[in-house]
Amino acid sequence: LARGMYVQARRQLHNLPAWDVALLLESSPPKARAIIWQLVDADEHGDILEELSEEVQKSVIRQMAPEKLAAATEGMDTDDLAYVLRGLPEQVYQEVLKSMDEQDRHRAEKALSYEDETAGSMMNTDTITLRPDVTIDVVMRYLRLKGELPEATDKLYVVNRDDQFIGEISISRLVTVDPSKLVNDVMEADVQSIPVDMDETEVAKLFERQDWISAPVVDAENHLLGRITIDDVVDIIREDAQHSMLSMAGLDDDEDTFAPVWKSTRRRSVWLAVNLVTALLAAAVSSMFEDILAQMAILAILNTIVPSMGGIAGSQTLTLVIRGMALGHIGPSNQRWLIGKELAIGALNGVIWALLIAAVVAAWKQDLVIGGIIAFAMMANLLAAGLAGVTVPLILKKFDIDPALAGGVILTTVTDVVGIFAFLGTATLLLG
Amino acid sequence: LARGMYVQARRQLHNLPAWDVALLLESSPPKARAIIWQLVDADEHGDILEELSEEVQKSVIRQMAPEKLAAATEGMDTDDLAYVLRGLPEQVYQEVLKSMDEQDRHRAEKALSYEDETAGSMMNTDTITLRPDVTIDVVMRYLRLKGELPEATDKLYVVNRDDQFIGEISISRLVTVDPSKLVNDVMEADVQSIPVDMDETEVAKLFERQDWISAPVVDAENHLLGRITIDDVVDIIREDAQHSMLSMAGLDDDEDTFAPVWKSTRRRSVWLAVNLVTALLAAAVSSMFEDILAQMAILAILNTIVPSMGGIAGSQTLTLVIRGMALGHIGPSNQRWLIGKELAIGALNGVIWALLIAAVVAAWKQDLVIGGIIAFAMMANLLAAGLAGVTVPLILKKFDIDPALAGGVILTTVTDVVGIFAFLGTATLLLG
Numbered sequence: 001l002a003r004g005m006y007v008q009a010r011r012q013l014h015n016l017p018a019w020d021v022a023l024l025l026e027s028s029p030p031k032a033r034a035i036i037w038q039l040v041d042a043d044e045h046g047d048i049l050e051e052l053s054e055e056v057q058k059s060v061i062r063q064m065a066p067e068k069l070a071a072a073t074e075g076m077d078t079d080d081l082a083y084v085l086r087g088l089p090e091q092v093y094q095e096v097l098k099s100m101d102e103q104d105r106h107r108a109e110k111a112l113s114y115e116d117e118t119a120g121s122m123m124n125t126d127t128i129t130l131r132p133d134v135t136i137d138v139v140m141r142y143l144r145l146k147g148e149l150p151e152a153t154d155k156l157y158v159v160n161r162d163d164q165f166i167g168e169i170s171i172s173r174l175v176t177v178d179p180s181k182l183v184n185d186v187m188e189a190d191v192q193s194i195p196v197d198m199d200e201t202e203v204a205k206l207f208e209r210q211d212w213i214s215a216p217v218v219d220a221e222n223h224l225l226g227r228i229t230i231d232d233v234v235d236i237i238r239e240d241a242q243h244s245m246l247s248m249a250g251l252d253d254d255e256d257t258f259a260p261v262w263k264s265t266r267r268r269s270v271w272l273a274v275n276l277v278t279a280l281l282a283a284a285v286s287s288m289f290e291d292i293l294a295q296m297a298i299l300a301i302l303n304t305i306v307p308s309m310g311g312i313a314g315s316q317t318l319t320l321v322i323r324g325m326a327l328g329h330i331g332p333s334n335q336r337w338l339i340g341k342e343l344a345i346g347a348l349n350g351v352i353w354a355l356l357i358a359a360v361v362a363a364w365k366q367d368l369v370i371g372g373i374i375a376f377a378m379m380a381n382l383l384a385a386g387l388a389g390v391t392v393p394l395i396l397k398k399f400d401i402d403p404a405l406a407g408g409v410i411l412t413t414v415t416d417v418v419g420i421f422a423f424l425g426t427a428t429l430l431l432g
Numbered sequence: 433l434a435r436g437m438y439v440q441a442r443r444q445l446h447n448l449p450a451w452d453v454a455l456l457l458e459s460s461p462p463k464a465r466a467i468i469w470q471l472v473d474a475d476e477h478g479d480i481l482e483e484l485s486e487e488v489q490k491s492v493i494r495q496m497a498p499e500k501l502a503a504a505t506e507g508m509d510t511d512d513l514a515y516v517l518r519g520l521p522e523q524v525y526q527e528v529l530k531s532m533d534e535q536d537r538h539r540a541e542k543a544l545s546y547e548d549e550t551a552g553s554m555m556n557t558d559t560i561t562l563r564p565d566v567t568i569d570v571v572m573r574y575l576r577l578k579g580e581l582p583e584a585t586d587k588l589y590v591v592n593r594d595d596q597f598i599g600e601i602s603i604s605r606l607v608t609v610d611p612s613k614l615v616n617d618v619m620e621a622d623v624q625s626i627p628v629d630m631d632e633t634e635v636a637k638l639f640e641r642q643d644w645i646s647a648p649v650v651d652a653e654n655h656l657l658g659r660i661t662i663d664d665v666v667d668i669i670r671e672d673a674q675h676s677m678l679s680m681a682g683l684d685d686d687e688d689t690f691a692p693v694w695k696s697t698r699r700r701s702v703w704l705a706v707n708l709v710t711a712l713l714a715a716a717v718s719s720m721f722e723d724i725l726a727q728m729a730i731l732a733i734l735n736t737i738v739p740s741m742g743g744i745a746g747s748q749t750l751t752l753v754i755r756g757m758a759l760g761h762i763g764p765s766n767q768r769w770l771i772g773k774e775l776a777i778g779a780l781n782g783v784i785w786a787l788l789i790a791a792v793v794a795a796w797k798q799d800l801v802i803g804g805i806i807a808f809a810m811m812a813n814l815l816a817a818g819l820a821g822v823t824v825p826l827i828l829k830k831f832d833i834d835p836a837l838a839g840g841v842i843l844t845t846v847t848d849v850v851g852i853f854a855f856l857g858t859a860t861l862l863l864g
Contacts, residue, residue, distance in 0.1 A: 019641050027761040029769045031781075065697075104561040140607060148726045149604040152645060154586055170673030171603045172581040175572060192861040208670075209451050211663040213584060213645055229663050231643040237666060238640075242755060248677065249751040258766070261776045263783075268748050268777070272741060272785060280792065286733040293729040300725045300732030301718040304848075306735075308711040309704060312682075316700050319681040323674060324689040329459040334690070337461045345700070354705060360712065416736075 016301035016340070019046060021190035022051035023061065029258050034063060045072035050080040058087050064356045066092055070099030072125075073108075078125050079232060081357045118198040119203050123226035128148035129159045130165065132184035136177055137235045139169075152229040154213045164218055164225040165193055193218045196225055205238040205328075244322050250274070274409055282307070282416040289424035292432045298365055298426055302374055304424050305357065310381035310415030313349060317342050317389025318411050322404050325393060339390045346386025350379035374431060377422035384418040384431060385411075408411035442471045452499045454483035457492065461690050466495060477504035482512040487688035490519050496497050498524055505540075510557050511664060514543035517552075525767035551635050552628040554668070555649045555658035558582035564598065568609055571601075573605045577684060584661040586645045590619045597625055597648055597656040600743035625650045628657055634666040635660060637760070676754050682706070706841055714739070716849040721856035724864045730797055731859055734752035736805055737789065738855050742813035742847030744779060749774050749821025750843050757825060778818025782811035805862060809854035816850040817843075 013021060021040060025033055039062050040048065049057055049072060061069060064092050073081050085093060085108055097105055114120025128149065131137055133259055143149070143404035160165040167187035177186045182285035193216045207215065207230060215230045238389065243253050250271025286293070290364065293300050324330040330338065362371035445453060445468065455473060457465055462498065469492050472480065474697035481489055481504060493501060505513050505841060517540055529537055546552025560581065562571055590599040601617035609618045625648045626635055640645065646661045661803060675685050682703025718725070718735065725732050756762040792802035824842050825835035
C-alpha cells in the first residue's frame with residue numbers, strides 16, 4: 001500500500017466499532033492481520049482483543065511489546081483480562097504483569113487464580129452490594145451518587161458483615177416497591193448462586209434453564225466473589241454447540257480458518273493419520289479375500305457400496321446421540337430403549353436398501369446371486385451401524401472420551417469392517 | 433403401573449419445575465411421553481409447552497383436545513403462543529382459536545400475522561412505554577403503581593403520540609439520574625431498533641454483537657410493536673450452531689431422538705437414498721476399470737484408501753468453511769486467499785501422505801510400482817479435496833443452497849471419483 005492509503009485506512013478503522021475491527025481481523029490472512037493491527041489506534045487495542053477468538057488473539061498478541069499489552073489490558077473486565085493473560089507464554093506474562101499498576105496486577109493475579117473454563121474464569125467483580133438493614137430509599141440515593149451502573153446490571157446483591165451472599169434485589173423490583181421498606185424485607189433470599197469452581201458448560205446450562213441475565217458467584221464459604229453476565233454465557237453456548245461439529249471432523253474448537261498453511265497442515269494431519277490406519281485396516285480385511293477378488297472383478301467394483309451406506313446410517317445415529325447427550329436427554333433410563341429403537345431402524349432400513357440394491361445390481365450386472373449377497377451384507381451392516389451408532393458414544397462417555405472426537409472414526413471402522421466381511425465373506429462362502 | 437404409583441408419580445411431577453418436566457418429556461420414548469403428559473397438572477401445560485422443542489411439542493399437542501389446548505395457552509407470552517399455534521393442523525388451529533377468549537384470540541391472530549423465523553415471531557408485546565415530556569419522578573411513581581415489571585425488563589421505551597419509537601431509558605439509568613429531569617433529556621435517542629421482518633439469525637447476530645439484553649421491534653413506519661429478549665435469542669443461537677452439525681448428517685434441526693421408529697426411518701432414508709446414488713456412481717467409475725481389476729486383485733484391495741483420505745481431508749476444509757461462513761468470516765475479499773491456502777495444505781498433505789502410503793504399500797505388498805501409483809493418486813486427491821472443500825460450499829451458497837446440507841455429499845462424490853480415477857486410471861496406463 002502507498003503511504004496515503006495507509007492514512008486513509010487508519011481513519012476508516014478508527015471509525016469502526018471494536019466488534020467490526022475484530023471481525024475484520026478474524027476474516028483476514030496472517031499478513032493482512034498484522035498490518036491491520038498496526039493501523040488500529042492503541043487505545044482501542046483492549047476493546048478489540050476482548051472480541052477476538054483465542055487463536056486470533058494469540059496471533060495478534062505475539063506482535064505486541066509487553067508494555068503495550070499491559071496498557072491495552074487497562075480497564076478490561078476481569079474475565080477478559082484473565083482470558084488474555086492465560087494465552088501468554090510465561091515470560092511475556094511476567095513482563096506484562098510488571099508493566100501493570102499495583103491495582104491491575106492484583107486484580108489480574110486474583111482472576112488467574114481461578115481455573116480456566118470455570119465460573120471463576122467467566123466472572124466479573126463489578127457487583128454492587130447492599131447491606132440488609134438499610135432502606136430502599138437509602139439504596140436509591142447511593143445509586144444516584146454512584147452515577148452509572150456496570151453494564152448488564154439487573155440485580156443488586158445483598159451481603160452480610162462477612163461478605164457472605166444472603167439475597168438479591170432486581171433493579172426492576174427496586175423501582176416498584178415502597179422506598180421506606182428495608183432491603184431485608186424486599187430482597188429475594190431463596191436464590192441459587194454459582195459455586196466458583198463450577199464448569200462453564202454447567203453454568204451455561206443453568207442460565208439457559210433459568211433465563212438469567214446475571215447470577216452471583218460464591219466460594220465454598222458462600223462469600224460473594226463476583227457475577228456472571230449473559231453476554232459471556234452466550235459465547236460459551238455457541239462454542240459448546242459448535243464443538244461437536246468441529247470435533248467430528250477432528251478439528252479444534254479454536255481452529256482459525258485463516259491460520260498459516262504449515263500450522264493448519266500440522267493440526268489436520270493428526271486426523272488424517274488416524275484415518276489412514278482405519279483405511280489400511282479396511283484394506284487388510286479386503287486382503288483376506290484376495291482369492292475371490294482375483295476371480296471376480298465385480299466384487300471389487302461393488303465392495304465400497306455396503307461400507308459407505310453403513311457409514312452414513314451410523315453417523316446419523318451417532319450425530320443424534322451426541323446431540324442428545326449434550327442436551328442431557330440420554331441417560332441410563334432410556335439407553336436400552338434407544339438401542340432397541342436404532343436397531344429397529346437399522347432393520348427397517350436394512351430391508352428397504354437391501355431390496356433396492358439387490359434390484360439395482362441384478363439389473364446392472366445381470367447377476368441375481370451377487371444381488372442377493374449384497375442385499376444380505378447391506379442388511380447386516382445397517383444393523384451394525386444402528387447398534388454402533390448408539391453404543392460407541394455411550395461406551396466412550398463411560399471412559400470419559402469425547403464421543404464427538406473419537407466416535408466417528410470408531411464407527412466407520414466398525415461399518416467398514418462389518419460391511420466388507422459380510423459382503424466378501426458371504427461371496428467367498430457361496431461362490432469361492 | 434399400579435394405581436398407587438400413578439398417584440405418587442403425579443405428586444412428584446407436580447413438584448418439578450416446568451423446565452425439568454420438559455426435559456423428562458424430551459428424554460422419553462413416545463409411550464412414556466403420553467403417560468407423563470396425562471399425569472401433569474393441566475395448569476402447568478402452558479409453561480411446559482413453552483420449553484419443549486418443536487417436534488416434541490407437536491407430539492404432545494396431538495393428544496390434547498382443542499379446548500384444553502386453548503386453556504393451556506392462556507397467559508402465554510406472545511411469541512410462545514405463536515410458536516405453539518404455528519405447529520397446529522389448520523382444523524385444530526381454528527378450533528383452538530374458537531375456544532379462546534376475545535383478547536387472546538386477537539393477540540394470537542396478530543402474532544401469527546408475522547412470518548415465522550423473523551423478529552416478529554420472536555417478539556413479545558409486554559413493553560413499557562413512556563412519553564418524552566414527563567419527568568423521571570412521574571415515571572417512577574407510575575412504575576410503583578404498576579407494581580411488577582415483565583421479566584427481563586432492562587429498558588423502558590419512549591414513543592411519540594403516534595406510537596413511533598424515539599428512544600429508550602435503561603432502568604439502571606432511571607435509578608441513577610436526577611428525578612426532576614424530563615424523559616426526553618435523559619433518554620438515549622440514537623438507538624438501533626429491529627425491523628419486524630428481520631430474519632431471526634440476523635437478530636441473534638445483532639444481540640451477540642451489541643451485548644443486548646432486550647431490543648425494540650418496529651414496523652416500516654417506526655411504530656413500536658414489541659421487544660425481543662435475550663432468553664429467546666439464546667435458543668436461536670444454540671439452534672443455529674447445531675444446525676450445521678445436524679445438516680451435515682442429513683438430519684433435520686427438529687429431529688427428535690425419541691421419535692417413533694417408522695418416522696425416524698422415513699426421515700433418514702432421504703439421506704441414505706442420496707448416498708446410494710453417490711456410492712453407485714463410485715462403483716460405476718470403478719466399473720470402467722474392470723479389466724485391470726480383474727487382472728490384479730491388489731488394486732481392488734487398495735482402491736478404498738485414496739478416496740477415504742480425500743473424504744476426510746475435504747470434510748475438514750468443508751467444516752471450517754461452513755463455520756466461517758456462518759460466523760461471517762468468509763466473503764469475496766478473502767475467498768481467493770482461502771482457496772490458495774487450502775490448495776497449499778492439500779499439496780503439503782499430499783506429499784506427506786503420498787510418501788507414507790507408498791512406503792506402507794511397498795513394504796506390505798512388495799510392489800514399488802503400485803506404491804508409486806497410490807502415492808500419485810493420493811497427491812491428486814488431496815489437492816482435489818482442498819479445492820472442493822472451499823469451492824463447493826461457496827458455489828452452493830451462490831445458488832442459495834445450504835452448504836451444510838448438500839456440501840458433504842457433493843464433496844465425497846468429488847473425492848471418490850477423483851480418487852478412483854487417479855488410482856485405477858494410472859494403474860491402467862502403467863500396468864494395463
